[in-house]
Amino acid sequence: MSTNGMTSWAVDLKDVGAIYPFQGSEVVLVILGLIFWIGWHVWQMRQEAAEIEREENADRQGDEARKAIDRY
Amino acid sequence: MGDNISTLNVIFTEFYYWVTVVFMFLIHVGFCMYEVGASRRKNHLHTLMKNTMAIPLVTVTFFFFGWWIYFAFPTGLYWITFVSDALFYDPNKVAAPWSPLMGTRLSGVNAADAAYGITNEATDFNSSAIWHRLNGVFWAAFLLFSITTASIVSGAVIERIRSGAFWFIAVLLGSVLWITDAAWGWSAGGWMVKYLGYHDAYASGVVHAIAGGAALATLIVLGPRIGKFRADGTPRDIPPHNPWLVTIGLFLIYTGFWGFYAACNIPMIAPATIAGQITGETWTTTNIYLSPTSLSAITFNFLMSLSGGMMAGYIFSKGNAFWTYSAGLCGIIAASAGNDLYHPIQAMLIGAIVPFIAYKLHNWVERRFKIDDAVGAVAVHGYGGFMGVVIAGFMLWGQPSSPYEGYAVITPWGQIMGALIMFFLGFIPVYILAKVLNAFGLLRVPRKVELEGLDFSNEQEYNSAVKDVIAAERAMVK
Numbered sequence: 001m002s003t004n005g006m007t008s009w010a011v012d013l014k015d016v017g018a019i020y021p022f023q024g025s026e027v028v029l030v031i032l033g034l035i036f037w038i039g040w041h042v043w044q045m046r047q048e049a050a051e052i053e054r055e056e057n058a059d060r061q062g063d064e065a066r067k068a069i070d071r072y
Numbered sequence: 073m074g075d076n077i078s079t080l081n082v083i084f085t086e087f088y089y090w091v092t093v094v095f096m097f098l099i100h101v102g103f104c105m106y107e108v109g110a111s112r113r114k115n116h117l118h119t120l121m122k123n124t125m126a127i128p129l130v131t132v133t134f135f136f137f138g139w140w141i142y143f144a145f146p147t148g149l150y151w152i153t154f155v156s157d158a159l160f161y162d163p164n165k166v167a168a169p170w171s172p173l174m175g176t177r178l179s180g181v182n183a184a185d186a187a188y189g190i191t192n193e194a195t196d197f198n199s200s201a202i203w204h205r206l207n208g209v210f211w212a213a214f215l216l217f218s219i220t221t222a223s224i225v226s227g228a229v230i231e232r233i234r235s236g237a238f239w240f241i242a243v244l245l246g247s248v249l250w251i252t253d254a255a256w257g258w259s260a261g262g263w264m265v266k267y268l269g270y271h272d273a274y275a276s277g278v279v280h281a282i283a284g285g286a287a288l289a290t291l292i293v294l295g296p297r298i299g300k301f302r303a304d305g306t307p308r309d310i311p312p313h314n315p316w317l318v319t320i321g322l323f324l325i326y327t328g329f330w331g332f333y334a335a336c337n338i339p340m341i342a343p344a345t346i347a348g349q350i351t352g353e354t355w356t357t358t359n360i361y362l363s364p365t366s367l368s369a370i371t372f373n374f375l376m377s378l379s380g381g382m383m384a385g386y387i388f389s390k391g392n393a394f395w396t397y398s399a400g401l402c403g404i405i406a407a408s409a410g411n412d413l414y415h416p417i418q419a420m421l422i423g424a425i426v427p428f429i430a431y432k433l434h435n436w437v438e439r440r441f442k443i444d445d446a447v448g449a450v451a452v453h454g455y456g457g458f459m460g461v462v463i464a465g466f467m468l469w470g471q472p473s474s475p476y477e478g479y480a481v482i483t484p485w486g487q488i489m490g491a492l493i494m495f496f497l498g499f500i501p502v503y504i505l506a507k508v509l510n511a512f513g514l515l516r517v518p519r520k521v522e523l524e525g526l527d528f529s530n531e532q533e534y535n536s537a538v539k540d541v542i543a544a545e546r547a548m549v550k
Binding site: 002021036037 | 350352354356390413415424467468471472
């Protein structure tokens with residue numbers, strides 16, 4: 001058993017193509033990759049929304065905001 | 073140098089490795105920026121010089137004995153062998169510091185060479201043209217791995233270790249320990265490759281796990297920085313004085329990592345050169361084990377594993393810049409063992425999952441064992457590299473570890489054993505050395521010096537010089 005079908009390199013390389021493991025699972029890999037990517041955006045947007053809410057609540061009187069403006 | 077194609081190949085290969093060495097120097101620019109950024113102002117100069125001086129110290133010792141170890145230790149420890157195989161190369165010819173092949177030379181053979189037994193016959197494995205022309209760039213590429221391995225420890229121990237102690241540890245790790253594991257598990261004739269089927273193409277274990285093990289050993293003996301833990305044992309964050317310098321440093325480490333990856337390959341090789349194991353006439357790039365791969369393969373996988381790590385790191389650290397960058401680095405390190413063979417999406421997923429686990433482990437170890445790893449080096453390199461080696465055992469299960477006959481195939485148990493060897497080959501000797509240094513009071517700076525800062529007297533001299541110059545110039549104004 002070999003996860004990429006190669007059990008020896010004693011072959012003519014002109015006959016060798018893909019060498020990654022679990023060939024045939026490319027579509028599944030792409031789906032997993034897309035879930036990771038889209039999931040990242042969803043998670044990031046949630047985190048950012050929570051962070052913005054924290055920022056808004058951090059200085060209700062605006063004193064710190066005015067100081068931040070002055071600091072440039 | 074034989075026929076024209078062989079000549080071109082040798083000259084191309086010489087230039088190829090030379091370029092990788094230049095790129096890899098950026099890793100050390102990055103390490104210095106990163107460590108100085110992570111330290112407090114009172115410790116800048118000490119932090120900078122501690123890391124910087126590892127470069128010349130590992131360089132000269134790697135010339136004296138490090139390179140020799142690589143060729144002498146593949147079957148054990150040269151004088152004590154673990155297996156009965158013959159060495160691929162004669163270390164005394166190729167890498168002894170007094171060998172004519174370790175000097176400035178061209179491809180011919182003169183009386184001094186002949187007296188030392190050096191030929192330029194293509195059939196002489198030890199004296200063929202590659203060693204005449206390429207020994208210096210091969211040595212330098214391995215040397216840069218050595219300095220990297222030592223530098224990984226440097227960041228973890230900032231702001232309280234004595235420089236002299238760190239430099240002993242750097243030489244032991246950079247010029248003895250890592251190159252021993254490279255001889256065992258990162259060379260075509262290494263016993264771990266032949267008998268365990270150990271596969272670690274871009275050094276997850278060979279460089280990173282061993283460095284992580286050494287860093288952890290040093291930290292255990294050294295203890296945390298003053299103020300790192302509260303009275304109730306919970307850790308305080310000691311923020312970097314300059315997060316921008318830290319992140320630019322990490323960016324430079326990424327950049328240098330390209331050279332590191334390229335240096336792990338042999339760029340162009342004829343099948344006939346690999347002892348006739350690969351048939352046909354198709355030339356190929358190979359990994360360090362002489363198994364085929366390509367620069368495209370590692371470029372796909374480098375970028376995808378980096379991206380997986382950065383994306384995961386941004387989420388699990390809630391946008392923390394230091395951990396996002398570190399997770400990118402950890403993502404590459406985790407996928408490195410198999411990045412010659414993985415599919416890019418596999419590399420991305422491994423690069424995303426491992427940094428998350430390493431981050432959790434870092435926090436748990438910090439709280440549970442009071443380990444103050446100032447830059448997360450044990451997590452990023454040690455845990456990340458260890459897990460990367462083990463994962464490769466499952467992903468690449470059953471694949472050949474080498475083009476040579478009679479070698480074990482890659483297996484999970486071979487990789488688990490290999491990962492343990494790597495980690496503890498760093499941990500145990502460095503723990504003993506740190507204990508000895510500590511026993512003589514040579515490991516850690518005194519408490520007062522740590523509190524006032526390791527640059528205290530330098531700062532005073534600097535301030536005094538500034539006052540002096542200002543006073544002198546003001547007196548000249550009429």
